[in-house]
Amino acid sequence: MSYVKVIDEYKRYTMGESEIVANNGITFDVEQGQFAVILGPSGAGKSTVLNILGGMDSPDEGHVYVDNKDISQYSKKQLTAYRREDVGFVFQFYNLVPNLTARENVELASQISPDALDVDEVMESVGLTERRDNFPAQLSGGEQQRVAIARALAKNPKLLLCDEPTGALDIETGKQILRLLQNTAREFNTTVIVITHNAQIAPMADRVIYIHDAKVKEIVENPHPRSVDDIEW
Ligand SMILES: Nc1ncnc2c1ncn2[C@@H]1O[C@H](COP(=O)(O)OP(=O)(O)OP(=O)(O)O)[C@@H](O)[C@H]1O
Numbered sequence: 001m002s003y004v005k006v007i008d009e010y011k012r013y014t015m016g017e018s019e020i021v022a023n024n025g026i027t028f029d030v031e032q033g034q035f036a037v038i039l040g041p042s043g044a045g046k047s048t049v050l051n052i053l054g055g056m057d058s059p060d061e062g063h064v065y066v067d068n069k070d071i072s073q074y075s076k077k078q079l080t081a082y083r084r085e086d087v088g089f090v091f092q093f094y095n096l097v098p099n100l101t102a103r104e105n106v107e108l109a110s111q112i113s114p115d116a117l118d119v120d121e122v123m124e125s126v127g128l129t130e131r132r133d134n135f136p137a138q139l140s141g142g143e144q145q146r147v148a149i150a151r152a153l154a155k156n157p158k159l160l161l162c163d164e165p166t167g168a169l170d171i172e173t174g175k176q177i178l179r180l181l182q183n184t185a186r187e188f189n190t191t192v193i194v195i196t197h198n199a200q201i202a203p204m205a206d207r208v209i210y211i212h213d214a215k216v217k218e219i220v221e222n223p224h225p226r227s228v229d230d231i232e233w
Pocket residue numbers: 013014015020021022040041042043044045046047048049197
């Protein structure tokens with residue numbers, strides 16, 4: 001079975017009298033160690049998929065397998081443990097703790113995971129050894145995002161989920177972050193899933209899942225993903 005397997009997943013929200021179908025029978029797979037991109041316009045349902053994959057929300061129907069476990073059937077308690085131990089999150093606006101240094105931000109995450117990696121090794125792998133004693137406000141946006149990635153990786157997660165990770169960065173810095181995410185999938189065999197509306201990112205992914213209007217429109221496999229350096233946007 002694929003490492004991540006979403007099968008006929010539905011999520012509906014009630015807004016007063018009306019119902020919004022945010023995910024309308026979503027089905028896709030991602031293999032272990034793949035760098036996958038979920039691409040679609042605003043409102044297509046991408047964050048809903050990510051919230052469900054990350055254990056922040058549960059689907060109304062369907063199944064979501066991660067590493068052979070059906071997380072759609074998890075209790076609240078099981079979801080809490082899953083979020084803590086199995087999933088690393090990277091968001092558009094970093095969400096670092098401002099009064100902790102870069103290293104302390106990473107350490108904090110490593111402390112809640114039983115399977116945590118060595119904090120200094122992770123800091124080195126994202127190229128931040130020199131800046132580890134700086135506070136977030138003393139770091140550039142790209143450096144702060146690298147701290148956020150280190151924080152997510154320190155837990156040694158099964159899944160790294162990234163919500164518009166380059167959305168707040170300029171092109172060159174965004175490329176550095178994408179290179180880091182692509183390398184993470186390759187070197188750590190971590191399954192990385194990025195959601196974005198930026199179609200320029202698609203050629204560098206191993207698999208692209210196009211979502212439109214709450215449904216999967218197309219799934220494209222890239223047998224030869226492009227290097228980040230060859231991508232223009
Ligand atoms: N908690 C919620 N309550 C009500 N409606 C919601 C909720 N979360 C999402 N929606 C609706 O579900 C639909 C899909 O939203 P979602 O955030 O998943 O899209 P998206 O593709 O991530 O968009 P964006 O790129 O703008 O974040 C939208 O119509 C949104 O308004």
